[in-house]
Amino acid sequence: MDTREQHDRGLALRTELFGRDAVEKRAAAFGDFGKPLQHVINAYAYGDVWQRSALPLATKSIAMVAMMAAAGHGNELRVHLKGALKNGCSMDEIQEVLLLLALYCGIPAANEAHRVAVEVFREEKLM
Amino acid sequence: MDTREQHDRGLALRTELFGRDAVEKRAAAFGDFGKPLQHVINAYAYGDVWQRSALPLATKSIAMVAMMAAAGHGNELRVHLKGALKNGCSMDEIQEVLLLLALYCGIPAANEAHRVAVEVFREEKLM
Amino acid sequence: MDTREQHDRGLALRTELFGRDAVEKRAAAFGDFGKPLQHVINAYAYGDVWQRSALPLATKSIAMVAMMAAAGHGNELRVHLKGALKNGCSMDEIQEVLLLLALYCGIPAANEAHRVAVEVFREEKLM
Amino acid sequence: MDTREQHDRGLALRTELFGRDAVEKRAAAFGDFGKPLQHVINAYAYGDVWQRSALPLATKSIAMVAMMAAAGHGNELRVHLKGALKNGCSMDEIQEVLLLLALYCGIPAANEAHRVAVEVFREEKLM
Amino acid sequence: MDTREQHDRGLALRTELFGRDAVEKRAAAFGDFGKPLQHVINAYAYGDVWQRSALPLATKSIAMVAMMAAAGHGNELRVHLKGALKNGCSMDEIQEVLLLLALYCGIPAANEAHRVAVEVFREEKLM
Amino acid sequence: MDTREQHDRGLALRTELFGRDAVEKRAAAFGDFGKPLQHVINAYAYGDVWQRSALPLATKSIAMVAMMAAAGHGNELRVHLKGALKNGCSMDEIQEVLLLLALYCGIPAANEAHRVAVEVFREEKLM
Numbered sequence: 001m002d003t004r005e006q007h008d009r010g011l012a013l014r015t016e017l018f019g020r021d022a023v024e025k026r027a028a029a030f031g032d033f034g035k036p037l038q039h040v041i042n043a044y045a046y047g048d049v050w051q052r053s054a055l056p057l058a059t060k061s062i063a064m065v066a067m068m069a070a071a072g073h074g075n076e077l078r079v080h081l082k083g084a085l086k087n088g089c090s091m092d093e094i095q096e097v098l099l100l101l102a103l104y105c106g107i108p109a110a111n112e113a114h115r116v117a118v119e120v121f122r123e124e125k126l127m
Numbered sequence: 128m129d130t131r132e133q134h135d136r137g138l139a140l141r142t143e144l145f146g147r148d149a150v151e152k153r154a155a156a157f158g159d160f161g162k163p164l165q166h167v168i169n170a171y172a173y174g175d176v177w178q179r180s181a182l183p184l185a186t187k188s189i190a191m192v193a194m195m196a197a198a199g200h201g202n203e204l205r206v207h208l209k210g211a212l213k214n215g216c217s218m219d220e221i222q223e224v225l226l227l228l229a230l231y232c233g234i235p236a237a238n239e240a241h242r243v244a245v246e247v248f249r250e251e252k253l254m
Numbered sequence: 255m256d257t258r259e260q261h262d263r264g265l266a267l268r269t270e271l272f273g274r275d276a277v278e279k280r281a282a283a284f285g286d287f288g289k290p291l292q293h294v295i296n297a298y299a300y301g302d303v304w305q306r307s308a309l310p311l312a313t314k315s316i317a318m319v320a321m322m323a324a325a326g327h328g329n330e331l332r333v334h335l336k337g338a339l340k341n342g343c344s345m346d347e348i349q350e351v352l353l354l355l356a357l358y359c360g361i362p363a364a365n366e367a368h369r370v371a372v373e374v375f376r377e378e379k380l381m
Numbered sequence: 382m383d384t385r386e387q388h389d390r391g392l393a394l395r396t397e398l399f400g401r402d403a404v405e406k407r408a409a410a411f412g413d414f415g416k417p418l419q420h421v422i423n424a425y426a427y428g429d430v431w432q433r434s435a436l437p438l439a440t441k442s443i444a445m446v447a448m449m450a451a452a453g454h455g456n457e458l459r460v461h462l463k464g465a466l467k468n469g470c471s472m473d474e475i476q477e478v479l480l481l482l483a484l485y486c487g488i489p490a491a492n493e494a495h496r497v498a499v500e501v502f503r504e505e506k507l508m
Numbered sequence: 509m510d511t512r513e514q515h516d517r518g519l520a521l522r523t524e525l526f527g528r529d530a531v532e533k534r535a536a537a538f539g540d541f542g543k544p545l546q547h548v549i550n551a552y553a554y555g556d557v558w559q560r561s562a563l564p565l566a567t568k569s570i571a572m573v574a575m576m577a578a579a580g581h582g583n584e585l586r587v588h589l590k591g592a593l594k595n596g597c598s599m600d601e602i603q604e605v606l607l608l609l610a611l612y613c614g615i616p617a618a619n620e621a622h623r624v625a626v627e628v629f630r631e632e633k634l635m
Numbered sequence: 636m637d638t639r640e641q642h643d644r645g646l647a648l649r650t651e652l653f654g655r656d657a658v659e660k661r662a663a664a665f666g667d668f669g670k671p672l673q674h675v676i677n678a679y680a681y682g683d684v685w686q687r688s689a690l691p692l693a694t695k696s697i698a699m700v701a702m703m704a705a706a707g708h709g710n711e712l713r714v715h716l717k718g719a720l721k722n723g724c725s726m727d728e729i730q731e732v733l734l735l736l737a738l739y740c741g742i743p744a745a746n747e748a749h750r751v752a753v754e755v756f757r758e759e760k761l762m
Contacts, residue, residue: 054223
């Protein structure tokens, strides 16, 4: 497949998952300097890895939330929590991941992840 | 609930997930010095957090694999990869998590996680 | 021991260490969504591990400051710096931990920890 | 060499790399509490390790940017991005390091580093 | 560009940097399970990011050594130390990166990186 | 103070804490390549930071054990566990730090630290 085509199907999936506004805002944030990174995100992450079909999108979102919370990437956790809600994950399911996090990565990591999750839930009018 | 009861139901679930041999071997490895940590694992992790029912065990395993691989905990990743197989996750599903890892935590983290996964799959005669 | 009892003695110790206001503010911050995490903190951290008596509270605080600064958990470092002062640790003792940090976890980690410490000391009118 | 002399040549190099204002602001930020850490920075980092001559300053800056971005130290990354520009590194060279970061430490680390870099470039009127 | 072409030019560069034996050994290590990860490495890392020309290969190697040592990825550090030597970096230049690491990521990280570097230098008959 | 003098008093303290054999073995392990790092360790860590007197050596050891376990530096944890025993810390005190670790950095970090501790205790004939 041509990488341009791979980029475009990636951007399409990413837009579907997170909404056009969010994706365009992130693409614009770093201007021309950020273009090669946007290519990595669109063509390689969403145009390849996210296209795989062994796991449903909701389960991929669970994996992403677990991964980003464990790695301490709060900003990216926020993005994938929104994606998780979009993909049909419930607050109870997300809570369960964050409690596993408390036991396996420690209370401070879980506190940070809860803080981000509560912000997202409030923005989405879920609490 | 009494914490002893919570410990016992946790140990029962843990034994079901990983097998009696593995659990007893780990409990014995650190002798008396490790007893309070075993209590944390049995009563608080498996007796409380793992008892929650919002996520099926297979999805919890996906979250654990994602979390342990992201945090670089190879030994614990091995344990939870075995649990994932026990809970019905396929190699293709695990592969998909480890490819998300490559993009979101980097190639070296994915290399390490692949190395552990391949060892587990060979022990389980899956490759 | 019943886990409710363990929770209550944990909450009592936590309140003694950090003050009622701080504890209630944190408990309320995440609403119902945060209740299971508060249970982990109160019953398992403060109701079990912090109840052990081999180390005086001041030395536990030194360990917590070292651990949170090494792990880069700034918010939790702030909490445990306040606890350290409450438990009788001096600024000189804290400084010594943060200098060990500079050599063993690097200058950037020490810079971040100093920043948090100076904020805490100013809030407590110590500088 | 006397450590005072080592401190002074370190402070001189640090001032040359980052400008007097930035260095004095950081030295003042933590008051007396921060003096021993400033000694570590001036005498041991800039007075010893940075004095070595096997690598040109621009290449040391590339190494520092790579290291701080990989370790997730955003504040220190900012400092060393300014140093990199001062030492003659171009935006294209910095971009290349941050793209290696995307592949080897993951997209979220690269996103964070891009965010800091774009702030620095805007402050320096480069974009 | 077609991703197959991008993969092939990546594999060619990777083979040039690390030698055919090393690359084939790594590709074979994970069997079919590892093929998608090999695609990420060949097509996206070496076929795209490593193809960029703003930094000479020796400087990219310095950045990679800094990044892998800071992230604590010993196995990948070993690979990129070999690449650094192949790209013309001297032991003195590598030493300078590892001393910056000692000050900015701490002595234990530098000890681990020295251990890996000394193993590589001995394999390459440099010490 | 002359840095040579600072180095020598550092080496003296380090030898007292860990024994001549251990220190010489580590100094020799990296040959000439490791000499500048040994200078950092002897002159800056043990010749400066460890010379400070606000904390007793046993409490510094507690801080070091907490820090190294939290940062996942197993080899350095081993060194400082031996130092902790030498400085009069008991197994019960060390256990308490490792249980705080379980709650605040997670079960896998505590498992790894227990494994190292049990090895050290067996080498020292304490279990």
